[in-house]
Amino acid sequence: MEQKMLLMGNEAIARGAVEAGIKFAAAYPGTPSSEVFSTLAHFAPECDFYAEWSVNEKVALEVASGAAYAGARAIVSMKQVGLNVASDPLMSLAYIGVKGGLVIVVADDPGPHSSQTEQDTRKFATFAKLPVFDPATPQEAKDMVKAAFELSEQFSLPVFLRPTTRTCHACQDVTLDEIKPMQREYRFDKDPKWVIFPSLSYKKHIWLNEQQLNIAAAFNRSPFNKLSLKGKVGIVACGVAYNYVVEACETLGLDPSMLKIGTPYPLPPEPAVALLEHCERILVVEEQEPVVEDQMIKLAWQRKLPTDIQGKGLIPREGELNVDKVKAVLAKFFAVPDSTVLDSTVSSVAIPPLPLRTPVLCAGCPHRASFLAFKEVGRKQDAVFTGDIGCYTLGNMPPLDMLDTCLCMGAGITQAAGMSKVEPGRKHVAFIGDSTFFHSGISGMINAVYNNADIVIVVLDNRTTAMTGHQPHPGIDRTATGVNPKVLDIAAIARASGVELVLEVDPYDLAATKAAAQQALEFTGPAVVVARRECIAIVKPQPQYNVDRELCIDCEICLKKLGCPAMFKQDDKVIIANSCNGCSLCAQVCPQHAIRGGEVR
Amino acid sequence: MKLDIVITGVGGQGAVLASRVIAQTAMAKGYQVRTSETIGMAQREGPVISHVRIGDDLTGALIPDRGADILLSFELAETARGLSKLKPEGTIIANTAQIFPVSVPLGISSYQTETILAALQRPQGKTILLDASRAALEAGNAKTVNVVLLGVLAGMSGLPFTAEDLLASILKQVPEKVREVNRKAFEIGQRLAEVS
Numbered sequence: 001m002e003q004k005m006l007l008m009g010n011e012a013i014a015r016g017a018v019e020a021g022i023k024f025a026a027a028y029p030g031t032p033s034s035e036v037f038s039t040l041a042h043f044a045p046e047c048d049f050y051a052e053w054s055v056n057e058k059v060a061l062e063v064a065s066g067a068a069y070a071g072a073r074a075i076v077s078m079k080q081v082g083l084n085v086a087s088d089p090l091m092s093l094a095y096i097g098v099k100g101g102l103v104i105v106v107a108d109d110p111g112p113h114s115s116q117t118e119q120d121t122r123k124f125a126t127f128a129k130l131p132v133f134d135p136a137t138p139q140e141a142k143d144m145v146k147a148a149f150e151l152s153e154q155f156s157l158p159v160f161l162r163p164t165t166r167t168c169h170a171c172q173d174v175t176l177d178e179i180k181p182m183q184r185e186y187r188f189d190k191d192p193k194w195v196i197f198p199s200l201s202y203k204k205h206i207w208l209n210e211q212q213l214n215i216a217a218a219f220n221r222s223p224f225n226k227l228s229l230k231g232k233v234g235i236v237a238c239g240v241a242y243n244y245v246v247e248a249c250e251t252l253g254l255d256p257s258m259l260k261i262g263t264p265y266p267l268p269p270e271p272a273v274a275l276l277e278h279c280e281r282i283l284v285v286e287e288q289e290p291v292v293e294d295q296m297i298k299l300a301w302q303r304k305l306p307t308d309i310q311g312k313g314l315i316p317r318e319g320e321l322n323v324d325k326v327k328a329v330l331a332k333f334f335a336v337p338d339s340t341v342l343d344s345t346v347s348s349v350a351i352p353p354l355p356l357r358t359p360v361l362c363a364g365c366p367h368r369a370s371f372l373a374f375k376e377v378g379r380k381q382d383a384v385f386t387g388d389i390g391c392y393t394l395g396n397m398p399p400l401d402m403l404d405t406c407l408c409m410g411a412g413i414t415q416a417a418g419m420s421k422v423e424p425g426r427k428h429v430a431f432i433g434d435s436t437f438f439h440s441g442i443s444g445m446i447n448a449v450y451n452n453a454d455i456v457i458v459v460l461d462n463r464t465t466a467m468t469g470h471q472p473h474p475g476i477d478r479t480a481t482g483v484n485p486k487v488l489d490i491a492a493i494a495r496a497s498g499v500e501l502v503l504e505v506d507p508y509d510l511a512a513t514k515a516a517a518q519q520a521l522e523f524t525g526p527a528v529v530v531a532r533r534e535c536i537a538i539v540k541p542q543p544q545y546n547v548d549r550e551l552c553i554d555c556e557i558c559l560k561k562l563g564c565p566a567m568f569k570q571d572d573k574v575i576i577a578n579s580c581n582g583c584s585l586c587a588q589v590c591p592q593h594a595i596r597g598g599e600v601r
Numbered sequence: 602m603k604l605d606i607v608i609t610g611v612g613g614q615g616a617v618l619a620s621r622v623i624a625q626t627a628m629a630k631g632y633q634v635r636t637s638e639t640i641g642m643a644q645r646e647g648p649v650i651s652h653v654r655i656g657d658d659l660t661g662a663l664i665p666d667r668g669a670d671i672l673l674s675f676e677l678a679e680t681a682r683g684l685s686k687l688k689p690e691g692t693i694i695a696n697t698a699q700i701f702p703v704s705v706p707l708g709i710s711s712y713q714t715e716t717i718l719a720a721l722q723r724p725q726g727k728t729i730l731l732d733a734s735r736a737a738l739e740a741g742n743a744k745t746v747n748v749v750l751l752g753v754l755a756g757m758s759g760l761p762f763t764a765e766d767l768l769a770s771i772l773k774q775v776p777e778k779v780r781e782v783n784r785k786a787f788e789i790g791q792r793l794a795e796v797s
Contacts, residue, residue, distance in 0.1 A: 006625050114641035137660075137662075166662060169637060169640050170637045171620075171621065171634070171662075172636075172662070243660040243661025244661055247660055322663050322665065351685060351720065355702050355710045357647060358702070359646060360646045360647075360703055362645060362646065398709065559707070578743060
């Protein structure tokens with residue numbers, strides 16, 4: 001009997017990779033991609049492949065390509081902005097190619113839900129001239145991973161799988177196939193073809209351009225593209241947008257000509273031209289950029305086909321699509337009444353005013369204490385606080401209001417350094433997390449030392465990669481699959497890099513952290529403060545704190561200074577909820593000494 | 602057969618576990634399932650929404666507006682936030698307990714309890730409101746709010762599985778040391794459903 005399992009899209013991708021016989025997996029975490037690799041790491045020992053959390057996406061892609069050069073099937077996963085970091089090896093790798101299959105999973109985040117940009121990896125694939133699969137469901141994602149490995153080895157090129165949040169974080173009953181061990185000898189064969197000299201690049205560029213046509217031809221027969229010819233008005237739908245189109249058509253009672261695209265680049269010309277020849281008008285429905293639309297327009301122009309092609313003029317280019325948005329466009333395009341819209345005038349839902357609920361630092365988060373210390377010391381000096389990517393980006397939220405910038409991984413340190421050169425005399429403080437420090441903070445720190453930037457670098461070391469699900473990094477004693485015997489010490493790295501003032505504090509000790517902040521701000525030249533305390537999610541909670549009603553004068557200093565989600569007011573009294581993790585920060589800021597800890601839960 | 606359930610709450614309340622066990626239970630009965638969950642930044646005390654779809658022939662995982670048969674909510678204000686997903690005749694099963702976001706004591710926004718409660722009483726459709734947080738404490742663990750509400754859900758008619766099926770899936774999903782407290786939470790939820 002066919003075996004089925006409820007799998008999240010990311011788990012399905014991992015399963016597909018294992019079924020494809022991978023020998024190597026590497027990744028740097030990033031929402032919505034992280035669970036691809038966590039799942040792989042879990043199965044690596046029993047399924048006999050190597051798995052590592054790499055320090056960043058560039059490193060992940062490079063180590064995976066090394067394994068692929070030696071003939072291994074390798075998978076690397078990251079979020080869409082991670083691909084920016086990995087773009088250097090990517091562009092050259094397209095010229096050089098691979099021996100073993102190399103699949104690059106890049107999870108896109110239209111919306112965005114947890115990202116800086118809404119960039120479209122299909123566009124990156126077009127730029128790098130590499131094929132891309134775009135799954136609509138977890139099942140399809142799993143099937144596509146296996147097809148991507150086959151394609152990668154058939155054309156000796158890395159291949160993209162580009163799921164979006166709604167595939168990564170959707171679950172489905174997924175059919176499992178057999179895991180067959182790969183019988184293969186892994187050996188790197190020396191050959192000039194692996195060395196990218198300009199003369200070779202020119203020849204390989206010609207080869208790469210020819211491959212575009214060959215791959216497009218192969219995609220003509222791909223099971224992930226489906227053509228159904230009916231009326232003279234048709235739809236092309238790509239990736240998850242296909243789901244929305246199917247459901248919207250059902251609701252509207254439409255059964256149009258349809259081309260489902262699972263391989264958006266290079267677009268398979270045969271089904272695309274067949275649809276263009278059959279239809280008078282078509283609508284291209286895809287999230288983000290007009291990748292399929294542009295290729296359809298080009299095909300129609302080259303073949304002198306008069307078909308009217310619509311897309312991004314009607315379909316939003318920003319944000320996520322859903323059934324409701326697509327249905328509204330289809331109703332107009334096909335000139336049919338949208339009954340659900342009519343219904344809504346009869347029974348529209350009245351949503352009352354709701355409290356604003358944004359993500360905030362957790363109760364007991366050590367970052368809150370670090371931010372408060374630097375806020376109280378640095379505010380008098382009009383210091384600038386540059387930020388970075390991680391949980392601590394939430395330090396931007398009121399009442400802390402402690403991040404003046406946030407751009408990309410590592411930019412907190414470097415932007416502070418840049419500012420310090422044009423506004424000397426002002427203090428610039430860069431906050432960066434421990435995992436981000438290893439990802440891309442070290443080079444910025446060394447640059448600050450080399451160019452003598454007068455900045456303070458605060459490493460918020462919570463002993464994990466918290467935001468993405470608590471992955472390990474070189475600073476802690478675990479690897480993806482086992483023990484890390486060589487824990488790297490951030491303070492020691494700072495000293496070895498030539499930073500002359502390096503301080504280490506426990507942020508739960510507010511007075512000591514403020515003293516360290518004061519000392520670092522008074523220092524001239526680059527200084528580093530490592531604020532080290534475990535993320536509350538990876539340790540047992542400390543005993544809860546409580547308000548002594550006899551002493552509390554309801555001054556609300558604790559509420560207004562900290563913005564702790566465990567504290568609120570009920571019947572005009574400050575209450576600490578049982579979600580308190582016992583960090584003691586509220587007790588340390590209370591002028592009445594009215595908050596006490598020690599009650600063991 | 603087609604059943605769409607939307608689950609809302611605050612990050613950390615266990616919406617993901619709830620959607621997974623509902624899906625697992627329906628899958629074991631031979632149905633197709635889809636879920637879509639909030640994972641990432643919003644988990645830090647932000648609003649979360651899970652979609653669960655059960656049926657014979659499914660495509661996407663996202664439930665359209667006014668498409669859900671049931672709105673299962675772990676927090677009062679988040680119930681109202683999920684209303685636009687519910688069919689006018691759909692059922693609300695919601696926790697009346699409140700989680701005050703930090704924006705409220707900071708004076709940035711307000712939590713208008715009475716207005717929210719009034720909005721949940723609709724011309725059509727059943728509304729079941731209960732203090733699932735108190736029930737969870739009664740069961741012995743504040744974190745079992747989700748399981749209390751699954752117990753209430755199990756009492757609804759038209760589900761493609763029995764209460765026993767759902768409880769079995771929950772017990773399979775949770776670690777052994779909290780199995781008994783979860784069983785208790787589920788049973789309290791079932792009892793609450795009978796009296797409401």
